[in-house]
Every structure is written in C-alpha cells, then in structure tokens.
Amino acid sequence: MEAKLRPIYQERASHPNTLGIVLIEKKDIVSPVTDTFDVILFVILKQAEEDVFIKHYSFDEKKAALHLVTEKQVLEWLLLGSNRKIIDWLMNGKIVFDRNEYIEKLKTELNEFPFHGRKLKMGIEFARLIRRYRDGKSFFESHQYLDAYNHIVHSLHHLARLAVIDHGFHPEVTVWNQVKKIEPEIYKxxxxxxMSEETMEKRLELLFLASELLILQKVEQGSAHLFGVLEEKDSWSIQELLKHEEVKSYGIDLTGMLEFLIEKHQVHIQLEETKGVGIYHRYYAKKNF
Incomplete structure (x- = not known):
C-alpha cells in the first residue's frame, strides 16, 4: 500500500511547510484507530489556512485518508486529550518523512511525559470527571436512569484516563486495557x-457510591495543577482564572470543579463588597491548612 501512496506523500514532503508524515495501516478487520480506513497518511504542517483538512482516496478496492493538520492543532489535541487516535498514530505509525527529526522529538517528548504536562492533563480530566459525575447523580436523583447511566459511563472513562496519566502514561484509544493493568478497581x-444483572437503579446506586470514594482519593492528584495556579496570588476572580493561559484549557468544566473543591474544603471564597447593598464579588483562593 505504501508504494501506491508514495506519490501523494512525496508531493507533501516536498513542501517546506511540512514537518513530518506518518503512515498508519489498518491492523484489524475492524479498526477504530484508522476509522475503518485501510491506511491513514498523517501530515503535520507548520501552518495552514485550515487547522484540519482531510481527503479520502480509493485504490485497489481499498480506501485511504489523508489528514493535513497544523502543528498548533496537534499540540492542542495532545494537551486536551480530545483526539486519542493521534497518540496511537504518532507512537505506532511508520514515519515516512521527518524534517529535522520533528516527529522523533515529538515521540520522545510523549514517552518522557514531563511532570508539569501530566499535572495539567490530570487537572483537565478531573474537571471533566467532576462535571459528568455530578450531572449523572442529579439525573439519578430525579429517576432519569438512562441519562444517569450515560453520565456515569463517561465519568468512569475520565477516572480511568486520570489513573493512566497519574502513572505516567498517555491514555490511548484502548484505555480500558491500560487501566485494567494499572488500577484494576476502576476496571472492576x-x-x-x-455486566451486572442487578436492576439499572441498583447498579447506578452502587456505582455512584463507589465512584465517589475513588474520586475523593484522586482530589490531591487531580487538583494539583489548579492548586498551583491558585497559589500564584492571594485570590482570583472567575474571569481571571478563565483567562489564565493554562487554566483556560479547563473550559466550561472549571466552575463545577471549583464548587466541588469548595464543598470539600480545599478552596475557600473571599467576598468583596460591590455598590449593591448585600451583593458581593466572589473570589477564590487555595485553602491553607
């Protein structure tokens, strides 16, 4: 297949804007890693008008996809964990072009997984975990069991990803295979x-209780990054936090995480008078024990 596609990727390699090209072939009959395509050509560009541009091809009763992605987009995906296939592509794909060893250096960085990068990714996953867990519990308490089930599945997935990152690994597409070896209690x-034969209501009731215990065990690791930011100054408004270069990656999940940490006495609120009688500005600070 590579020989057939060589003219396509060689044309891209000739562009000075191309940083590297990885070829990923389908290994299984059904392959989520390649979106069922027989081969993926993943091209990283220094810059482009569009952050992501995709083309599809057919040849010899097979199908291929060409992904042209800017460096900025790739780094964002790696930071936010919003496109898990990328790690698999970079780590397991075949490098067919690599300007100044760009992809090799990127793979080395992924393998080393710097501690600060881990803390930020764990913070993002923890914030997502809290939102899904609390939304799911709210649905459960109002007897909306299917919606509660959907949210608890997602919350367990974020808990699994958090555990994998905490152990120094990048979550992959097959995250449950990873967490089964790392923290089997989450897998269980x-x-x-x-798989339980209990009623939906009983399963959810037990899961919410067990999940809460595991979440409480992860507060220190999952909040370490945000705590570090909060300690940069005495107090923060929500807008200041949302504009912070790293905290803005938490997005809509930040407020829910702050409220959770306030409930758990990890963050405290400072009030400042406004011009309105009995109305106060809310500021957030790390609680010192």
Whole structure:
C-alpha cells in the first residue's frame, strides 16, 4: 500500500511547510484507530489556512485518508486529550518523512511525559470527571436512569484516563486495557456497571457510591495543577482564572470543579463588597491548612 501512496506523500514532503508524515495501516478487520480506513497518511504542517483538512482516496478496492493538520492543532489535541487516535498514530505509525527529526522529538517528548504536562492533563480530566459525575447523580436523583447511566459511563472513562496519566502514561484509544493493568478497581467498577444483572437503579446506586470514594482519593492528584495556579496570588476572580493561559484549557468544566473543591474544603471564597447593598464579588483562593 505504501508504494501506491508514495506519490501523494512525496508531493507533501516536498513542501517546506511540512514537518513530518506518518503512515498508519489498518491492523484489524475492524479498526477504530484508522476509522475503518485501510491506511491513514498523517501530515503535520507548520501552518495552514485550515487547522484540519482531510481527503479520502480509493485504490485497489481499498480506501485511504489523508489528514493535513497544523502543528498548533496537534499540540492542542495532545494537551486536551480530545483526539486519542493521534497518540496511537504518532507512537505506532511508520514515519515516512521527518524534517529535522520533528516527529522523533515529538515521540520522545510523549514517552518522557514531563511532570508539569501530566499535572495539567490530570487537572483537565478531573474537571471533566467532576462535571459528568455530578450531572449523572442529579439525573439519578430525579429517576432519569438512562441519562444517569450515560453520565456515569463517561465519568468512569475520565477516572480511568486520570489513573493512566497519574502513572505516567498517555491514555490511548484502548484505555480500558491500560487501566485494567494499572488500577484494576476502576476496571472492576466499569465491569459491574455494564455486566451486572442487578436492576439499572441498583447498579447506578452502587456505582455512584463507589465512584465517589475513588474520586475523593484522586482530589490531591487531580487538583494539583489548579492548586498551583491558585497559589500564584492571594485570590482570583472567575474571569481571571478563565483567562489564565493554562487554566483556560479547563473550559466550561472549571466552575463545577471549583464548587466541588469548595464543598470539600480545599478552596475557600473571599467576598468583596460591590455598590449593591448585600451583593458581593466572589473570589477564590487555595485553602491553607
């Protein structure tokens, strides 16, 4: 297949804007890693008008996809964990072009997984975990069991990803295979949710209780990054936090995480008078014990 596609990727390699090209072939009959395509050509560009541009090809009763992606977009995906296939492509794909060893250096950085990068990714996953867990519990308490089930599945997935990152690994597409070896108690929770013969209500009731205990065990690791930011000054408004270069990656999940940490006495609120009688500005600070 590579020989057939060589003219396509060689044309891209000739562009000075191209940083590297990785070729990923489908390994299994059904392959989520390649979106069922027989081969993916993943091209990283220094810059482009569009951050992502995709073309599809057919040849010899096979199908291929060409992904042209800017460096900025790739780094954002790696930071936010919003496109898990990228790690698999970079780590397991075949490098067919690499300007100044750009991709090799990127792979080395992924393998080393710097501690600060881990803390930020864990913070993002923890914030997502809290939102899904609390939304799911709200649905459960109002007897909306299917919606509660959907949210608890997602919360367990974020808990699994958090555990994998905490152990120094990048979550992959097959995250449950990873977490089964790293923290089997989380994997067991997932099994109980999807395989138990108990009623939906009983399964969810047990899962919310067990999940809460595991979440409480992860507060220190999951909040370390945000705590570090909060300690940069005495107090923060929500807008200041949302504009912070790193915290803005938390997005809509930041407020829910702050409220959770206030409830758990990890963050405290400072009030400042406004011109309105009995109305105060809210500021957030790390609680010192």
């Amino acid at each position: 929770l997932y099994e109980e949710l999807v």
